[in-house]
Amino acid sequence: MNLRRPNANEATGSVNRSRSVVPMSGLCTACHDGCTGGCEIFLATMRGRELLYPQNFGEITAGADKDYPVDYSHLNIQGYAVGAEGLPEGVEPGPDTALFPRVSTETEYGWDKKVKMKMPIFTGALGSTEIARRNWEHFSVGAAISGVTLVCGENVCGIDPALELTSGGKVAKSPEMDRRIETYNRYHTGFGEILVQMNVEDTRLGVAEYVLDKHGLQTIELKWGQGAKCIGGEIKVKTLDRALEL
Numbered sequence: 001m002n003l004r005r006p007n008a009n010e011a012t013g014s015v016n017r018s019r020s021v022v023p024m025s026g027l028c029t030a031c032h033d034g035c036t037g038g039c040e041i042f043l044a045t046m047r048g049r050e051l052l053y054p055q056n057f058g059e060i061t062a063g064a065d066k067d068y069p070v071d072y073s074h075l076n077i078q079g080y081a082v083g084a085e086g087l088p089e090g091v092e093p094g095p096d097t098a099l100f101p102r103v104s105t106e107t108e109y110g111w112d113k114k115v116k117m118k119m120p121i122f123t124g125a126l127g128s129t130e131i132a133r134r135n136w137e138h139f140s141v142g143a144a145i146s147g148v149t150l151v152c153g154e155n156v157c158g159i160d161p162a163l164e165l166t167s168g169g170k171v172a173k174s175p176e177m178d179r180r181i182e183t184y185n186r187y188h189t190g191f192g193e194i195l196v197q198m199n200v201e202d203t204r205l206g207v208a209e210y211v212l213d214k215h216g217l218q219t220i221e222l223k224w225g226q227g228a229k230c231i232g233g234e235i236k237v238k239t240l241d242r243a244l245e246l
């Protein structure tokens with residue numbers, strides 16, 4: 001059983017001509033000679049690798065739509081309404097004191113250095129993609145005022161058009177990385193943190209040293225592979241000039 005539908009997906013702007021589709025390949029059951037339809041195989045014959053990119057690139061986020069046979073909706077939590085635990089000292093349990101708004105969702109992580117959080121949430125890692133750059137301000141401010149940890153994804157310094165390197169090829173100045181960290185820190189209330197994810201190129205560029213020395217960041221996430229999302233790890237630029245800058 002195929003848990004997804006290959007060969008046609010809104011993320012790549014592709015569709016099948018026919019209503020009947022082979023589950024394994026995604027080809028129309030009757031694939032017509034002369035079809036000018038829009039399946040991935042057909043479009044890739046003309047557009048090649050471009051078809052891999054979710055459309056419109058830089059303006060959307062796209063996630064896997066595999067239809068797993070089990071999801072959270074199959075689980076029931078059979079609660080009960082007897083007693084109340086965890087109330088502050090001296091507060092009598094009762095219908096007027098055991099209220100949802102009083103539930104604490106605070107937690108912490110870390111071995112020697114603890115990071116407190118208002119809620120146990122880490123954001124997804126938003127890195128060098130255009131959609132992350134354009135939406136960074138409200139995304140990071142929202143995480144900061146919610147007291148959760150914000151993950152800045154990989155390759156932010158590497159594609160920063162204003163990046164300055166030392167003679168040894170290390171990051172000397174990255175205004176885009178500075179902006180990302182400073183935006184979060186401006187609204188940070190002591191809960192959660194901003195951490196920076198690093199791939200192999202980031203490691204070579206000395207991103208860890210940069211965010212530690214300039215911004216005092218305490219946490220990095222080392223990344224050795226890619227595979228969480230549609231075309232993660234790839235970016236697309238609009239002009240050849242921009243490509244040659246990178």
Ligand code: SF4
Nearest residue numbers: 017028031035037039
């Ligand atoms: S080429 Fe046309 S008919 Fe063949 S699988 Fe693709 S959409 Fe269907």
